[in-house]
Amino acid sequence: MSENYDLFTTRMRKATRRIHSVSDTLVNAKFALSLRDEAVWGGGLFVFYHIFAFLEDAKDRLNMTDFNKLFVNKILYRKKAFEEDLAHYLGENWQLTPKSAALENYIEHLQDLETEHPMMLLAYVYHLYLGLLSGGQILAKKRKMFGEKNTSENVYADKVTDFNDIDINELKKEFRNAMNEIAERMSKDEQDAFIEESNQVFLMNNLIVNSIGGQNRVLCNMFYKASALLLVVIGVIYAYKMHK
Structure with missing residues (x-):
């Protein structure tokens, strides 16, 4: 099948393959250390919390049809789950943790998009939430298998990677379908801009992952x-x- 007939999500995957691969390598290398130290895991949760929280809050502020459509299931809302995990790993005063320059720049970029090009925020929603449903699940399983063994009876269960009894594969399928339906109403220029912003998603993710101490x-x-x-x-x- 020629590229002209590829699904939009397939086009994005092809267009972001290189930077996505770099991002996966960096995330795996960084978070592999979290298998032995929960503070590193907490640091990772901290930087991504601010991005997920911004996107979910922006969804409510904007109340855009396409934005609402992409959240195909309420289980995708992760803000509260992040906050519970952060309180566990970084303590009740986790909100006092200073943000890195990379994180501040990321948030500022999202704020600019919300004001000037709110549809571009959907690129962040798509790639970040799909990443949580994919690589995030793999990391969670590795932590259970290879992390420091907790000898207490009350072992803490991570909330942000827990989607209860939801069929993850089916949820990802619905998520991709929603993205493709949204893209069908975009012009070619809008689709190209969306794909270009998708590369920016991974670039900015790499910068904040690299800032985790x-x-x-x-x-x-x-x-x-x-x-x-x-x-x-x-x-x-x-x-x-x-x-x-």
Whole structure:
């Protein structure tokens, strides 16, 4: 099938493939550290909370037909879930956490779009929420499998990646269908602008992910643990040779 007949979501996927791949690599590398340190996970939640919260609040402020249409299920609303997770990982005063320059710039860009080109906000809704339904689910499963084991009986369950008993694949299908229906009413120029903004989504995501702190401390802790284990092994070997 020629590109002219591709679904709009397929065209976006092709057009953003390169920057999307870079973004996936960066996110996986950064959040892999969160498997061992909840503060890094909390830092990631913090930066993306402000983006998701802005989009959901903008939806209510704008009350645009297409904006409302893209939220195909109320389960997509994640603002409250983010806030619950942030209170758990960063403490009740998590809102006092300073924003990075990258995050401030991201929010300012969204504010400009809301004023001048509100339809372009849908590019952020589409890619961010689809990302949460895709890569976010994978990260959540990895955290359960490989994260630090919690020996207490009351193990905290992340809220932001929990969609209850919703069929995630079906939800993603409905989400893509809604995006394609919205795109059918766009002109070619509007579609091209939307795809161009989609590349900007991943670029800005990369900048805020790169601003998340804590990874150096995690790497140092991992290094110290590995060094301690190595010293124990060396000590055992030395003791064995001395008493042989």
